Amino acid sequence: MTAVERMPAATSVPGMLARGRELVDPPLRQALDRLDDHSRLVAAYHLGWCDEHGRPANGSSGKAIRSGLTLLVGEAVGGRAEPAVPGGVAVELVHNFSLIHDDLMDRDTKRRHRRTVWAIWGDATAVLVGDALACLADEVLAESNTPYAAPAGHALAVATRKLIRGQVLDVAFERRDDVTLAECLDMAAGKTGALLGVAAELGAILSGADPVTCDAFRTYGWELGLAFQLVDDLLGIWGTPETTGKPVFSDLFAHKKTLPVVWSLQYGGAPGRDLAAWFANPSGDASEAAELVERAGGREWALAEAEERVRNAGKALDAAGIAPANRDQLDQLAQFVAERQL
Template identity: 60%
Template sequence: MTVTTLSTVDADGDAVRSALFDAVGRLDHAIRPVVAYHLGWCDEHGRTVTADSGKSVRSRLAMLAARAAGGDERRAVPGAVAVELVHNFSLVHDDLMDRDATRRHRPTVWAVWGDAVAVLAGDAMLSLAHEVLLESGSPQAVPAALLVGRATQDLIRGQAADVDFERRNDVRLAECVDMAAGKTAALLSASVAVGAVLAEAPPVTVSALQTYGSEIGLAFQLVDDLLGIWGDPEVTGKPVFSDLRSRKKSLPVTWSLESGRPAGRALAQWLAQSGDPAESELRAAADMVETAGGRRWARAESGRRVRAAQRALDSAAIDPRYRRELHRLADFIVERSA
């Protein structure tokens, strides 16, 4: 099998990175180095480094969508920058809420500067995202900003549900899927849509791309949930069993709870407990999810979602060359290890 890499869809990476760098440079001097640190551009002392800046999936989607729609992809650069800023706003706040002290093999923003600075850094990126779009000069700037704003509201709704699930022992799979549709899929869907809108694609093309983005967003979350239990810390940059450590009601966990199998019932009893779990407990809980079938289901469901995304693309009148690139990006999502 040929392993898909993001290098196949990064033709505009330099343009987006340059625009993102310029945008961050507009931030206040007190918060700019914090954002630059989170993005992997410097260390906590402001010294330039080359660190992991993430996969930039959302900006790549925006640029590919513009090209696939037959428009001028340069018009999509502000949209690509905006969705990356919104995504990173959510990561900084997510790390704070989950008390995750490590991301991309480095201490998280709150772990270095404290809670208040992490909140402010996230807020700065969110507001900057809308500035970049609205000041772009594009005739589609307002519709694009509305798309990103609505996706952000969905993202916040999904994140709020995720937090609520931590206090509940009766979370259903349908609720968990709806949470993922907001927390992850909404911004991925908006990413492809904003690229197409800025390229002035017809509504039918935008709609097909939105469906594609929503489906790969759910696939992305399913794989993320698998990595949150079984991912290699050396690759993911997070501790082993990180989601189980916080007793998170992720998709494979919730499916296992509804499976009706003895391992699912044992998992429910373990999740209802309190206190910091020992490593042996976490390993046993991961085994419960696997025995109940949650791991196998999540892997199969992520593949099903990718196929649905690719069918949506095949129904759209887009350039076949870039349809193939979007197919490859969907494949990467289910093949990734971090």
């Protein structure tokens, strides 16, 4: 399908994201064609386009929230999705670079109900293919036929650096027993908030928005990213394998200091102290830790905080000055992020 000037109408968030994917997938495939044969196979497998032998497949490549956000913002600013397509491709490439590396660092063997890249091809391939996707993102923006390529590339580079910083903190926290909620929120702001922030910002930049409008959309995406991470952390404890592609309690089995866990440790009273004892000497029964997080109030806090971040995202849009119909789409997207099913 060739790019069109407006994203086709959709009545639901999944429909909006699917329409966005129709615009992003063709140039995304073209970008992967630049890779060597082996790296292209691995990347296409990760994206669900083929099996590990290169045979076509219909695996999931995710909901495409980030690229869909870029196109929705582009349309909200300029009335057309087409100028924002290179930004949508670039954020998809950076996002998937980070996922391949995350799976390796976490030693996760499954993503989207399939074996992960490192689990099939080894650590070195996962590192190299992830790096290649990050480089492709830079190429796509640099070669886009737009006067806004340079500021868009700079914004993506800054966000990628912040994303990596967030991942560095995440890894460091696994070795500490004194992580504070403020530190954990700072980590999430980088690891998840930065990329969703730039996804929205790129849609504005590539559509010629002024700096104040670009800042407003970046803030919207950043707040949306924190809501996303809060819900993701809840799914990492209570999400079903059908929803997450991972075992229930997966983050607790991995002893991850996620946001509801850290809140419970810091503010959860007696259940929080019991949870700290569990982390100090974890048993094989992660359901015990999940119950302690819930009793400490971590689950309730995370749900309420996600809703607060959605409200903050909406406030950020007030400065963007967009049409009511576009505002409604972005509000729906924010609520969709906060209401993913456990």
